Structure formats: structure tokens, C-alpha cells
Amino acid sequence: MLDNGQLDSFRQKLLQLQAGLSELQDTGDEAAKVVELDQTSVGRLSRMDALQGQAMSRERGRRRVLELQKIAAALRRIDAGDYGYCLACDEPIAPQRLALDPAVTLCIECATARESG
Numbered sequence: 088m089l090d091n092g093q094l095d096s097f098r099q100k101l102l103q104l105q106a107g108l109s110e111l112q113d114t115g116d117e118a119a120k121v122v123e124l125d126q127t128s129v130g131r132l133s134r135m136d137a138l139q140g141q142a143m144s145r146e147r148g149r150r151r152v153l154e155l156q157k158i159a160a161a162l163r164r165i166d167a168g169d170y171g172y173c174l175a176c177d178e179p180i181a182p183q184r185l186a187l188d189p190a191v192t193l194c195i196e197c198a199t200a201r202e203s204g
């Protein structure tokens with residue numbers, strides 16, 4: 088069971104992660120736009136490189152969106168008083184695990200079971 092001080096420090100951490108990711112997202116979009124504009128002036132090979140870079144930046148963007156959704160969900164769970172409990176088995180998640188990734192939704196047992204199964 089987490090006390091209010093712990094909940095508050097996890098909330099701060101999540102808000103920091105959220106701010107950092109949102110910033111990256113803006114920069115990422117900017118980079119994708121630049122690639123698009125350059126396509127007319129570059130050769131076929133670098134055009135492919137550019138497209139590949141664009142796909143990678145899209146993939147990074149997609150992961151950032153997922154991460155942001157996870158963080159937003161974690162913040163909602165803090166407000167609802169459900170934070171720190173495994174979504175699969177309802178057992179408390181170890182605070183050390185939350186310290187590593189405050190947006191984590193599964194306890195170590197359930198996460199391990201999912202990875203191996």
C-alpha cells in the first residue's frame with residue numbers, strides 16, 4: 088500500500104515524463120515535415136532513406152503516443168485511488184517496480200507470465 092507521500096512523488100514523476108514526451112512529440116512532427124518537403128530535390132536512394140527515416144520517426148511517434156496514454160492512465164488511477172495495483176490480479180505492485188516505471192500496470196508476476204506465455 089502506498090502512502091500519500093509516495094503517491095505524490097509518483098505523480099510528480101509521471102507529470103515530468105509526460106512533459107518530456109510531449110516536447111519530443113512536437114520536435115518529431117517537425118522532423119517528419121522537413122523530410123516531406125525535401126523529397127522533390129533528392130535522388131532515389133536518399134529518397135528511400137528519407138522514407139525510412141520517416142517511417143522510423145512515425146514508429147517512434149506511435150510508441151510515444153502509447154507511452155503518453157499509459158502515463159495518462161496512471162495519473163487517472165492516482166486520482167481514483169487505484170494506483171499501484173496490478174490490472175491483472177489486483178495485487179499491489181512493488182514500489183521498487185513503480186520507481187523504475189511509474190506507468191507500469193502489471194505486477195512482476197503477471198508481467199513475467201505474459202512475457203513467457
Ligand SMILES: [Zn+2]
Nearest residue numbers: 173176194197
Ligand atoms: Zn499481477
